Amino acid sequence: MNAPWLRSGRVIAGAVLLLAVAVCAVAAPALAPHDPGDQDLLNILLPPSWMNGGDPSYPLGTDSLGRCVESRLLFGARTALEVAFFSALGAGLVGTILAHVAGYFGGAVDWVIGRAVDIWMSFPPVVLSLILMVGLGTGTDKVILAIILVDWTRFCRVLRSEVITVTRRDYVSAARLLGYSHWQTVTREILPATRPLLITLVSLEMGIAVVVEAILSFVGLGVGANQPAWGQMIADARQNVATSPLGLVLPMLAIFLCVAGFNLLGDGLRRALDSRQTAVRSA
């Protein structure tokens, strides 16, 4: 046992990246030189402090409203991680429950849940989340809800087939014969077997959630204008891309590092936890 995932380079690299983002998010009020919403209209679109015309009090320059880019990046990490955590948790919970119900009981229940997934999947995720945001309105909680409502299918589809495979194993029948209730069988026998896949999916979903939040904020239907978000910074910087390209590059870099962290972690966990793949590789 001895946690094979601890020896995976990817897991470590992903964890380090995410830890860095998390530190930025938690310590944002202490690290940020300014309030992320403060506008300094006399100093708009300043370059970073090391460049010609830069101001030392704005280390990474200012945006089109004279807001401090560094402070907004740091506070944007809060938004990104909050959305990533809660929406992956929510989507994972909904998807996992439905996947286990469908895969374990089969029959009509499975059919209904399967068709629901089909219907959901016939919408491109971006389109569906946009439509949902029309109804929900802007706000961090609305973004989280929209991502949960769109992305539960990712969990349900993948986990369902895994649950079906596990349910057919002998030890599950044995548990039933021993008099386990359905609830006990699923929680004690099946869930432990599907957990590695679930953990991987949650990690990948967090990366997806960061991207979706950025997309929604970019279009202006995200967390709302008062909360700093990387997508908003991109939308703002895009207007002035010719004069201050760094304003566009920095939030994109932040999104990339955050998503790469979740992807490396998820990928590493998948390789380390998937016994089949380990067997193939060592063969």
Next chain:
Amino acid sequence: MLRTALLLILRRLPVAMPILLLVSFLLFAALRVLPIDAAAMSLPPTATLAEIAQKRHDMGLDQPIPAQYVIWLGDALHGHFGQSIALRRDAGALLANGLPTTIELAISAMIVASVLGVGGGLLLFASRGTWGEAAGDLLSTLLMSVPDFMWALLLLLVFGVMVPILPFMGRLDAGLTRPSVTGFLMVDAALTLQPAVLWSVIRHMVLPAVALGLAFAPPIARVLRSSLLDVYHDDYIRQARLRGVGETRILLCHALKNASLPTLTLMGVQFGFLFGGTLLIEVIYGYPGIGNLMVDAVRNADLPVIQAVGMSYCVVVIGISMATDAAHQLLDPRSHAR
């Protein structure tokens, strides 16, 4: 071959139609539940409450949602999707304008993704067992962390602003008149023999298509690599090798054909996602497709347009998945038996 393909697609219609109907009803109901008064929005702000009530009655908004849905469905089947509230134009006409543009973009992007994905997959496979394998693996994970809209912005920054060699706004240079035969601008330019227009259309297409293609290539490369690895375990590869067939020939003539099936299935799924991905790419490059139409409609709460555009996304995605299923069955001799 073509007949079999058509038959296979037709056989899927009975499954697809109910899903489409249900999707359209859910979308319709969801949009009607929203606290948006379409009647008040389509009248000037000076309208009295009585006028609004009259308008509601005229628009049929005072009827129950299922009754409204039946009216909408009847109209939609005749090609009438209602009047855009914000643009005061027929939603169907707006859709007919934008859809060919988006389809052209999606197909171009899919070609880019396939070429890059298959090339990358072959490279990944060829480098198995060397240091290149780990490097390629890591690179593909990192590339997958760059979503399509970030590729679009990066390419715009590099090739549009820093080294301005490609246009990044709209789909045609100013001053050129757009030919209209089929609605597909690239096809029309070729049909009407206007090389200047065609060249301009292609140049405007490069950045959006490459941006989308880059985002969807890494998963294709990965699946191709892993199915090639699977195929190489099969006996017929060893057999071919014993017969003295060269490695390159084994890869390209024997293995690739069999490994292409899972890759093709994935590409079908990816194409559905890619079609949704056009939305942001269109916004970023000011591309006049249904993505921009959708975003504007969402911002203006323009319900008829949201409904029409939302449905057309669904129709395309379901159509693609039907075609993928059919192609899979056509290419896999083992599934003929069923």
